[in-house]
Amino acid sequence: MPELPEVETVSKGLKLKIVGKKISKYQQFRKNLRWPIPTYIKEIIEGTVVKSIGRRGKFLLINLDVDYTIIIHLGMSGRLLIYNSFDKDRKPSIENEMGIFIHTIVKLGKHDHIKFDFDDGSQMVFNDVRRFGAIDLIRSEKLVFHKWLSKLGPEPLSNNFSPQVLQKKIENKKCSIKVAILDQGIVSGVGNIYACEALWEAKISPFKICSKLTDRDCYSLVRELRNVLKKAIDSGGSSLKDFKATGGELGYFQNLFSVYSREKLKCKRKSCKGKIKRQVQSGRSTFFCINCQS
Ligand SMILES: [Zn+2]
CATH class of the missing domain: 1.10.8.50 (Helicase, Ruva Protein; domain 3)
Known part of the structure; x- marks a missing residue:
């Protein structure tokens, strides 16, 4: 189960790969993971640009230019798979040093539940075998009041913890x-x-x-x-x-x-x-x- 360091590693990968990209299409292929996937995500995030990436506890935060934030929890087995658009040969899964696939997704797998398409042709897929992961969307200014985040204790690596x-x-x-x-x-x-x-x-x-x-x-x-x-x-x-x-x-x-x-x-x-x-x-x-x- 991913803990703080693993989520931090994922956030570093996302910073390199998706910041500045426009989300051209969002699709979800099931109604729920651990909790229901909100149906309003699509209409709010399509056409927006990823402004920055954050982390709070074990939650990943994808901040958008329209002042909304996508909150993702990887649960027990969740993964964010990044597919680059530039490999026309569609080679089998070759990973770079950040562990990111460098080929375009050919076909969605059974455990691929959510897909983001970016305007440069790259894609991000939320894959979760055990489906304990979760996703939600909230206005960035209300982030600290979100029910998943509002009761979290201090970040252990921050000055708020002693x-x-x-x-x-x-x-x-x-x-x-x-x-x-x-x-x-x-x-x-x-x-x-x-x-x-x-x-x-x-x-x-x-x-x-x-x-x-x-x-x-x-x-x-x-x-x-x-x-x-x-x-x-x-x-x-x-x-x-x-x-x-x-x-x-x-x-x-x-x-x-x-x-x-x-x-x-x-x-x-x-x-x-x-x-x-x-x-x-x-x-x-x-x-x-x-x-x-x-
Ligand atoms: Zn001992």
Whole structure:
């Protein structure tokens, strides 16, 4: 499931590929993804130009010149596939360094649900096998009030997030710290993988109750959350097998996980002789070292 770094990677791909282009045609091929796809999208966005690309938490924001913003959530398996118009040979999927297909789409696939055609002949397709993705459109000035965005907590890489902010948000919570940092209202964009990684880096047990976290814990956790997210952004986002960033499979960062998906393997911390354990916590797999995360 794409988390903040993966969505950031997709937004970087879109900045390179679709900013400045006019949307000449918009088509949707089903009524709903996770939620109904609004039918008014077509009449508002056709003929508009993509002004800029943003991100809030795990949401992609496509800002249009008419002061509307398209909001896209990739859900579990959503992908935005960019097809360039200039390859007349229609070669099989050749990807450039951003993982973007460089041929024109020949035929829509079963899981291609939405298609944007741009005036230069290129196309963007929203493909989503599991259909947990979502799309909506809102006036840009009302973006912060949108129901998907209005309750989001601070961006972890911004100055709005700090050890003090985290502490304030969790000090009275009775849940575990792992569950808390997955709560998008406490901090936005963090999912299961980077929550496990940051807690391991900070040597904090994922099961520690929020109200028991010390000042030092909060300080370490905020620092390590930022570090793991930045590292993943630098690596172009991680990849699970069903996630592709704007077309390309980004399979490399998962080799760099310190704790995630490493059940029964030796802890990667040099000074530690522990083994990694997996335990289901609120329905999600938590990976942790019993030895150094106590
Ligand atoms: Zn360890």
